[in-house]
Amino acid sequence: MKPIIGLMATCPRETALKEVSVPSIARQIRLPDALVIVSDRYDLSVSTLKELKATAPLLGIHSLSNTRIPGAAGAWNTGLDYIHQRWPDAYIAILDDDDAWDADHLTTCINAAAKAKWPDAVVSGLRMNCEGALISRTPPLTLSIDDFLIGNPGWQGSNTFVNINRLLEAGGFTDGLTSCNDRDLAIRMLSLHGVSITFTGKFTSTWNLNASPDSLSQAGPQKCKALKKFLTLHGHRMTADVRQGFMTRCRKLFGVSEADLT
Numbered sequence: 576m577k578p579i580i581g582l583m584a585t586c587p588r589e590t591a592l593k594e595v596s597v598p599s600i601a602r603q604i605r606l607p608d609a610l611v612i613v614s615d616r617y618d619l620s621v622s623t624l625k626e627l628k629a630t631a632p633l634l635g636i637h638s639l640s641n642t643r644i645p646g647a648a649g650a651w652n653t654g655l656d657y658i659h660q661r662w663p664d665a666y667i668a669i670l671d672d673d674d675a676w677d678a679d680h681l682t683t684c685i686n687a688a689a690k691a692k693w694p695d696a697v698v699s700g701l702r703m704n705c706e707g708a709l710i711s712r713t714p715p716l717t718l719s720i721d722d723f724l725i726g727n728p729g730w731q732g733s734n735t736f737v738n739i740n741r742l743l744e745a746g747g748f749t750d751g752l753t754s755c756n757d758r759d760l761a762i763r764m765l766s767l768h769g770v771s772i773t774f775t776g777k778f779t780s781t782w783n784l785n786a787s788p789d790s791l792s793q794a795g796p797q798k799c800k801a802l803k804k805f806l807t808l809h810g811h812r813m814t815a816d817v818r819q820g821f822m823t824r825c826r827k828l829f830g831v832s833e834a835d836l837t
Contacts, residue, residue, distance in 0.1 A: 587616070640653075684779070697775065
């Protein structure tokens with residue numbers, strides 16, 4: 576059985592950590608072997624860290640500070656460096672600090688991984704909760720690079736469950752990318768030679784959409800900058816139809832035109 580290490584980037588948003596994300600980790604049927612929390616802007620307070628450890632007394636919590644470029648990507652990469660030194664063949668299970676895992680999330684993922692003979696990634700369903708209302712979607716059962724060039728079909732931060740060696744082989748996260756981190760990583764993971772991915776077909780985590788406007792990867796005024804960088808990184812992969820789909824989504828969801836990205 577491979578180790579599972581939880582990874583979380585945070586501002587830190589201490590209330591969300593104490594009330595939402597860490598309690599959901601503490602309720603896991605199969606606890607992660609450790610939880611690495613990487614603070615981006617300032618360190619977790621001593622009192623909050625003490626509360627988190629009391630919430631999950633059986634869980635080893637490692638509190639780090641981002642040593643890379645500020646932002647979610649840098650924080651995650653700081654955590655990956657730390658984890659790889661200590662658990663070199665672990666599965667990384669990411670949870671955003673305001674999201675939550677169902678109690679069977681890690682059990683479902685590791686059982687699917689064992690059944691599929693330890694693939695590079697396990698993708699489960701991530702339900703969307705927008706201000707208390709669940710948005711209908713279907714758990715992914717297949718994924719392609721084109722899916723992520725246009726948008727995101729359902730592999731995001733809080734349902735990321737990947738082998739750390741393959742994640743690092745893909746280059747980790749892109750330091751300085753303020754949004755689209757999930758899509759950027761998925762494209763590079765799917766581009767790996769011989770990549771293997773299995774799907775649970777089951778919702779086991781919840782994305783609390785728009786719950787925290789100060790998210791490290793929040794869209795906001797940085798979205799146009801992130802989309803422009805994403806286009807620079809991956810535009811060469813796009814066919815004319817895919818590029819049109821990408822731009823249509825940019826206009827519809829973010830009010831960003833093609834002229835804004837040139």
